[in-house]
Amino acid sequence: QTVVTQEPSLTVSPGGTVTLTCASSTGAVTTAYYPNWFQQKPGQAPRALIYTTNNKHSWTPARFSGSLLGGKAALTLSGVQPEDEADYYCLLYYGGAQWGVFGGGTKLTVL
Amino acid sequence: QITLKESGPTLVKPTQTLTLTCTFSGFSFSTGGVGVGWIRQPPGKALEWLALIYWDDDKRYSPSLKSRLTITKDTSKNQVVLTMTNMDPVDTATYYCAHRGARISFDYWGQGALVTVSS
Numbered sequence: 001q002t003v004v005t006q007e008p009s010l011t012v013s014p015g016g017t018v019t020l021t022c023a024s025s026t027g028a029v030t031t032a033y034y035p036n037w038f039q040q041k042p043g044q045a046p047r048a049l050i051y052t053t054n055n056k057h058s059w060t061p062a063r064f065s066g067s068l069l070g071g072k073a074a075l076t077l078s079g080v081q082p083e084d085e086a087d088y089y090c091l092l093y094y095g096g097a098q099w100g101v102f103g104g105g106t107k108l109t110v111l
Numbered sequence: 112q113i114t115l116k117e118s119g120p121t122l123v124k125p126t127q128t129l130t131l132t133c134t135f136s137g138f139s140f141s142t143g144g145v146g147v148g149w150i151r152q153p154p155g156k157a158l159e160w161l162a163l164i165y166w167d168d169d170k171r172y173s174p175s176l177k178s179r180l181t182i183t184k185d186t187s188k189n190q191v192v193l194t195m196t197n198m199d200p201v202d203t204a205t206y207y208c209a210h211r212g213a214r215i216s217f218d219y220w221g222q223g224a225l226v227t228v229s230s
Binding site: 055093 | 173219223
């Protein structure tokens with residue numbers, strides 16, 4: 001069974017920078033996994049932030065960026081705002097983008 | 112403007128079959144590359160990818176749930192239906208449908224529908 005692993009929780013100060021990562025049990029994450037990132041606040045549906053590694057949706061704030069880092073997919077928030085406190089999920093695709101697996105999520109606290 | 116909305120029972124009994132409908136607007140299955148997927152989230156837990164159907168009726172399922180899932184579409188009604196057999200209390204979750212465009216991203220999501228499995 002394929003497992004996608006994220007940090008369970010991270011804390012960052014307002015204005016700071018934080019990087020969330022997303023690892024695959026199958027090995028190094030590459031662009032062929034089409035990494036996606038989503039933000040979810042309590043009681044809300046997830047909101048798409050990043051697709052295919054580093055592409056932003058039209059609504060994605062500029063302070064969010066996606067990349068590959070050390071064999072993992074990464075989401076970096078630069079200049080963190082209090083409203084960025086949320087759960088963040090990565091999604092990796094397998095079998096040539098045929099089916100996906102979400103990570104366990106990272107709870108980001110802005111403190 | 113793309114919108115999606117899930118509908119279906121809020122309560123099902125163990126061993127029953129769940130049928131959920133996703134009704135959408137703002138796009139059509141007539142457009143190449145379009146897909147609609149289903150994702151669920153147990154209370155307080157992570158998202159889980161379930162199934163995806165494309166404009167050309169190609170279907171993809173989570174390997175771990177494939178034997179229990181069926182996804183279909185009704186192009187004329189702008190609807191996608193997910194059925195899950197042999198429901199168990201561990202299947203209690205909010206079920207979301209989402210639009211997948213050519214960008215390989217679930218870019219638009221429904222509000223979600225909470226389904227509780229209990230006798």
